[in-house]
Amino acid sequence: MxxxxxxxxxxxxxxxxxxxxxxxxxxxxxLVSRVYDKVAPYKAKMDAAGIAPKDIKKLxxxxxxxxxxxxxxxxxxxxxxxxxxxxxxIRIHSSSGTTGKPKVAxxxxxxxxxxxxxxxxxxTCGNTTKNDVVQNAYGYGLFTxxxxxxYGVEKIxxxxxxxxxxxxxxxxxxxxxxxxxxxxCTPSYCLFLSEALREAGLEPGRDIKLNTAFxxxxxxxxxxxxxxxxxxxxxxxxxYGLTEVIGPGVSSECMEKVGLHIFDDNFYPEVVDPDTxxxxxxxxxxxxVFTTLTKEAFPVVRYxxxxxxxxxxxxxxxGRTHIRMERLTGRTDDMxxxxxxxxxxxxxxxxxxxxxxxxxxxxxxxxxxxxMDMLEVWIEVSPGIFTDNxxxxxxxxKRIRGEMESVLGIGVKLKLVExxxxxxxxxxxxxxxxxxxxYDK
Amino acid sequence: xxxxISVFLxxxxxxxxxxxxxxxxxxxxxxxxxxxxxxxxxxxRCIVNDTEKALKVLREKGxxxxxxxxxxxxxxxxxxxxxxxxxxxxxxxxxxEYLYAFVTKSRDNAVVILRVDEYEKLxxxxxxxxxxxxxxxxxxxx
Ligand SMILES: [Zn+2]
Numbered sequence: 001m002x003x004x005x006x007x008x009x010x011x012x013x014x015x016x017x018x019x020x021x022x023x024x025x026x027x028x029x030x031l032v033s034r035v036y037d038k039v040a041p042y043k044a045k046m047d048a049a050g051i052a053p054k055d056i057k058k059l060x061x062x063x064x065x066x067x068x069x070x071x072x073x074x075x076x077x078x079x080x081x082x083x084x085x086x087x088x089x090i091r092i093h094s095s096s097g098t099t100g101k102p103k104v105a106x107x108x109x110x111x112x113x114x115x116x117x118x119x120x121x122x123x124t125c126g127n128t129t130k131n132d133v134v135q136n137a138y139g140y141g142l143f144t145x146x147x148x149x150x151y152g153v154e155k156i157x158x159x160x161x162x163x164x165x166x167x168x169x170x171x172x173x174x175x176x177x178x179x180x181x182x183x184x185c186t187p188s189y190c191l192f193l194s195e196a197l198r199e200a201g202l203e204p205g206r207d208i209k210l211n212t213a214f215x216x217x218x219x220x221x222x223x224x225x226x227x228x229x230x231x232x233x234x235x236x237x238x239x240y241g242l243t244e245v246i247g248p249g250v251s252s253e254c255m256e257k258v259g260l261h262i263f264d265d266n267f268y269p270e271v272v273d274p275d276t277x278x279x280x281x282x283x284x285x286x287x288x289v290f291t292t293l294t295k296e297a298f299p300v301v302r303y304x305x306x307x308x309x310x311x312x313x314x315x316x317x318x319g320r321t322h323i324r325m326e327r328l329t330g331r332t333d334d335m336x337x338x339x340x341x342x343x344x345x346x347x348x349x350x351x352x353x354x355x356x357x358x359x360x361x362x363x364x365x366x367x368x369x370x371x372m373d374m375l376e377v378w379i380e381v382s383p384g385i386f387t388d389n390x391x392x393x394x395x396x397x398k399r400i401r402g403e404m405e406s407v408l409g410i411g412v413k414l415k416l417v418e419x420x421x422x423x424x425x426x427x428x429x430x431x432x433x434x435x436x437x438x439y440d441k
Numbered sequence: 442x443x444x445x446i447s448v449f450l451x452x453x454x455x456x457x458x459x460x461x462x463x464x465x466x467x468x469x470x471x472x473x474x475x476x477x478x479x480x481x482x483x484x485x486r487c488i489v490n491d492t493e494k495a496l497k498v499l500r501e502k503g504x505x506x507x508x509x510x511x512x513x514x515x516x517x518x519x520x521x522x523x524x525x526x527x528x529x530x531x532x533x534x535x536x537x538e539y540l541y542a543f544v545t546k547s548r549d550n551a552v553v554i555l556r557v558d559e560y561e562k563l564x565x566x567x568x569x570x571x572x573x574x575x576x577x578x579x580x581x582x583x
Contacts, residue, residue: 381449381482381505382505383505383507386447386449386505386506386507387447388445388447388484388486388507388509388556389484389538389539389556390477390478390479390484391538393449393482393484394479415481416449416451416481416482417451417482418449418450418451418456418503418504418505419503419504419505420503421451
């Protein structure tokens with residue numbers, strides 16, 4: 001039986017290829033002139049590369065433009081990459097940066113409208129209609145997940161339950177009593193919840209009406225999908241996005257579940273070789289790079305996501321002409337995603353180096369206990385911080401943990417260990433041990 | 442004033458044995474010993490007959506160890522003797538961070554090791570109160 005495919009914005013989602021290329025080129029030219037005029041760091045980089053807006057004559061010319069990296073965002077923190085004056089900005093979101101300072105995104109009224117549209121497309125990819133009740137368990141706040149999904153649900157006219165993250169008992173109560181049919185959360189939380197639902201003896205179809213979950217903010221495996229889908233008889237849809245590009249709503253699987261459709265009338269994708277930084281032939285695996293074609297407040301040109309994937313040029317059975325990207329297969333940097341939150345080891349190090357006497361001998365251990373990610377940081381007790389007093393060491397432990405939790409925004413288990421307890425290979429400590437399987441093999 | 446050696450220990454089976462073995466192999470004698478611990482880590486505290494040598498060998502073996510000034514005093518060998526000794530810092534607002542006591546063959550009385558910030562003040566208070574305070578020489582030759 002053919003799968004049912006609802007489409008939110010047929011004009012753009014099913015636009016013929018040639019017409020879309022025209023649209024993309026037209027938008028790219030406008031974007032490049034605009035950032036050249038309005039955003040000093042772009043002008044500086046383009047001048048240094050000897051490229052002017054008039055040099056963009058065809059889509060392929062995008063490869064002449066310099067890349068934008070997370071380091072550029074850090075150097076221009078917080079608002080230095082914005083292309084409009086603050087009075088035009090109606091909202092700010094942020095996510096972890098490589099140091100103690102976050103990556104900051106601004107949105108104009110039109111950006112919020114466009115975001116709601118791409119999130120409506122995402123939710124419609126999983127056949128959401130105004131008859132649905134959507135439980136939004138993404139965190140509300142500076143994190144883009146909560147409000148991003150929220151506006152998409154409202155755009156469709158479905159009922160949003162803005163429950164935010166955590167409190168599994170309440171999640172279950174709401175799901176059951178409110179007749180929730182769709183859910184947004186991280187894949188690991190969805191697995192956790194699905195097990196909690198089963199333990200509570202709630203039967204899919206009878207006690208709960210949930211039929212689809214939109215899972216994003218962290219990579220996940222096929223096995224995890226199969227488990228969630230089997231546990232509570234739902235369709236689990238992979239959704240993708242990042243704060244620097246817009247938040248959730250950059251791409252989404254349709255009910256075919258073969259790759260994620262990139263909303264490429266707004267977000268132009270490239271895949272480049274992470275080492276040579278040269279564009280790769282269509283379909284080859286490399287680092288995903290995005291250019292935002294329509295964003296006003298915080299446009300990015302050739303932003304290096306550090307996510308590894310490939311583009312799928314073949315047409316999809318759902319009828320959308322949006323190009324697809326394969327499920328993520330890795331990263332080109334050391335960023336960890338823990339309970340949906342981006343964590344850079346450098347953030348952890350930044351806390352350690354600012355504590356007097358503490359030496360940067362540490363190790364980060366990540367594991368999954370049940371469905372929950374655990375972050376543990378081991379720090380060697382150096383002579384500089386050692387005291388013969390238990391209370392003194394406990395106080396120090398509490399202080400380090402408190403500072404890490406405030407920088408990272410997630411719980412940390414801290415362990416003080418003896419010097420040299422951390423394995424060193426060829427004199428260099430192995431900083432990160434991630435025991436989870438988050439990518440397909 | 443007497444020097445105590447303090448060693449950081451992970452709560453891992455056998456680590457305390459390894460630390461004391463390291464001291465023993467260096468030909469250093471442990472005179473008194475106490476361990477304080479939490480669920481994650483512990484601190485070994487001991488009085489030895491050669492502090493510098495013990496510190497050196499422990500550090501060579503990769504332990505974090507330091508020398509801590511402590512006060513060693515004899516508790517009068519009578520009912521309530523220890524309580525009478527402890528009353529002195531309490532009455533004079535000297536904060537005792539921790540203490541441990543032990544008995545030795547060489548002395549009739551129990552020896553109490555006290556960790557305080559103001560050890561000079563405590564020593565003179567104890568002596569005024571008629572308590573025998575051990576010199577470093579006396580402590581290491583217990
Ligand atoms: Zn499709």
